[in-house]
Amino acid sequence: MTNASLRGIDTNLVVALHALLHDPNVTRAAKTVGIGQSSLSHALARLRLHFGDPLLVKVGRAMVLTERAKALVGPVDAAVRGLTAVFSPEASFDPRVSRRRFRVVSTDNVEVFLLPHLMPLLAAEAPGVDLSFHHLGGDWQNELRRGVCDLKLGRKAPLPEGLRNQDLFRERLVCVLRRGHPLAPARGKPLTLERYLSLGHVVVAPTTAVSDPVDDWVDRALRGRKLSRRVTLVVTHFLAAPFVVASSDLCLTVSESLVRAFRPLLPIAAHPMPFGRGEYRLSQVWSAHADGDAGHRWLRGMVARAARAAASGERMV
Template identity: 35%
Template sequence: MTIDHIDLAGVDLNLLVALDALLSEQSVTRAAARTGVGQSAMSASLGRLRALFGDRLLTRAPEGMRPTPRALALAGPVRSALRQVQMLVRRDEAFDPRTAERTFTVSLPDSTEVLLGPRLLAALRAEAPGISLLLRSIDRAHLLQEVDADRIDLAIDLSFRGQLHHKQRVLYRDSYVCLFNGALVGLTPPISLDDYLRFPHVLTSLKETAHGVVDDALAKLGRRRTLAVTSPRFLAVPFLVREAPVLTTMHARLAHVFADALGLTVSPAPVALEDVAMSMLWHASYDADPAHRWLRTLLRRIAHDPARARADA
C-alpha cells in the first residue's frame, strides 16, 4: 500500500506509544509512569487517541479501565509497528548472549518446566549468564491478552488459538505411555489392555473433570477404566503412583524422567492415543528480535536433545 505522507504527517506518532502503554497497563497513572510523562499529559493523549480512532478505547470498570473491542483489535498491530520502529533505530545493535542482560517471562505448564527447565537453566548459565527467566504458570483464559500486553515474552503449551499477530512453532512432539510401580502392581512391559484396566488409574486434568483422552479412546472400544484420583498437578502424580498399586498415562518424555528419578516402570499404552505437539507462541513484534530469536533457538535445541528424546525412538 502506498504511504500517504501528507496524511501521515498530520498524525503524532507518539500517540501510538501512549496507546501501547495504555492498553498494556489499562491505567492512565501506570501508563504515564511507564512512558515517563505526567498523568495529565497521558490523559490528554488518551483524549487525542479517542478522537483519532473515533472510539472510547478504554472505559471505566470496577477493576480499573477496560479496553473496548476496537482497542483490543488495535493492540497487536500497534505493538508490531512500534517493535519494527524500535528495531529500525537499533539496527546496528548486535546481540551477544555472553554479555547480554535481559529477563524473559515464559509461561508454561509445570510438567514442561520439569522436562526442559533444568537443561535450559544450565544452558543459560553456561552461554548467557546475564539472561534470567521469570517462569509463570499457564493461564489459558488470559494468555493471549498477557502476550499482547507484553507481560509474557513466550508461552509453551499443547495448543494455542492465536491471532494473526501471534507466531507459533512446534517445539517437540510426544507420545503417551503408561507409568506404574512394577513392584506394587506386579506387571512388566508391555502390558495388555486387560491388565491396564485391572488396576485403578490416576488422571491429571486441568479442567476439573474426571475424564481424559484415555477415556475417549477406551469408549471407542466399549471399555472403561476406574479412576482412583484426579489431580490438576502433574508433579504429584509420580509420587502417588510410587506409593499405591495404580497406573497413570502421561507424555512419554516426562514419564521417563519420573521413572529414572523414582524407580518406576514405563510401558507402551495398550490403547491407541494420538501423539501431541508442544508448541511455542510469541507476539509477532518479537519475531525478528535477536535475543528472542536466540532464546527460541536454544529451546528447540534443548527439546531435540537426543539424550532426552529416547521415548520418541
C-alpha cells in the same frame, strides 16, 4: 489525540523542540540536530505559534526556558524515545552482555525435562539473561498477546490468529505403575486394554477449573471407542503424580520424558499404551508481535536446542 489531529504535526518540529529544550542556544541546538541556524530559528517560530508561548526568552545574555517549555521537557523526551523505537532499525541483541529477563508459561513436567538442558546453555552463552517460569493458566493466549509472557511451552494445539508456534519434538505417552503392582504385566508382556480399564487412574489437570470435568487426551480417545476409565484422583501438578503412583495401585498415563526423570528416584515402571499411538508434539508458542524481536528469536533458538538435547534420551519401553 486522534489520527486526524496528528496529520498536522511535523515530526521534524518534535526533534527541533527536543534539542532546544535541552540546549536553549539556537546555534548549538542547530548543530545537534544537524541543520542550519536559520532553519532551526524558523522551526522555533512555528513552535511558538503552535504553543502560543515564546518557549525561549532572553535573560541577560542567555536564552532560558519559559514555564510552558519546562513543562514540555518530560512529554517531549517520551515522544522522541517513542519515535526512535518505532522508526529505528531493529535493535541488536547480544546475549553475552544482555541483562534481559524472559517470562515463560508451561506445565511443571516441561520444566523438569527442559530446564536441566536449557540453563547450562544460558550460563555458557548468556550469563546475564534471566528466566521466569510461571504455571500455565487458562488465559495464556491473552497473556502472550499483551506481552505479559514471552513464550508458552506445552502440547501442540490449534491456535487463533496472531499466535505463532514451532514444533520442538514428538513426545510419547506411557502407562506408569509402581514396581510390584499386582496387575502389572509380566516382563516382556504388554499391558492389555482390559487390565488398563480395570485400574484406578490419577490424572493431571493443570488448567482445569473445579467445575470442569476431567477430559484429557486419554479420556477422549477412550470415548471414541465407547470406553471409559475410573479417574480416582485428579491433581494439578505433574510432579505430584509419580509419587502417588509409587505408593499406590493407581495408574498414570504421562509423557515418557517425565517418567525418565523420575525412574532413578522412585520404584515405578513404564509400559506401552494399550491403545492408540499415544504421541503428541511439544511446541513453543509466541505472539506475532515478537517475530521481529532479536532477543525473542534468540530465546526460541535456545529453547529449541535444549528440547533437542532433552529429546535425545533413550526410549524406556
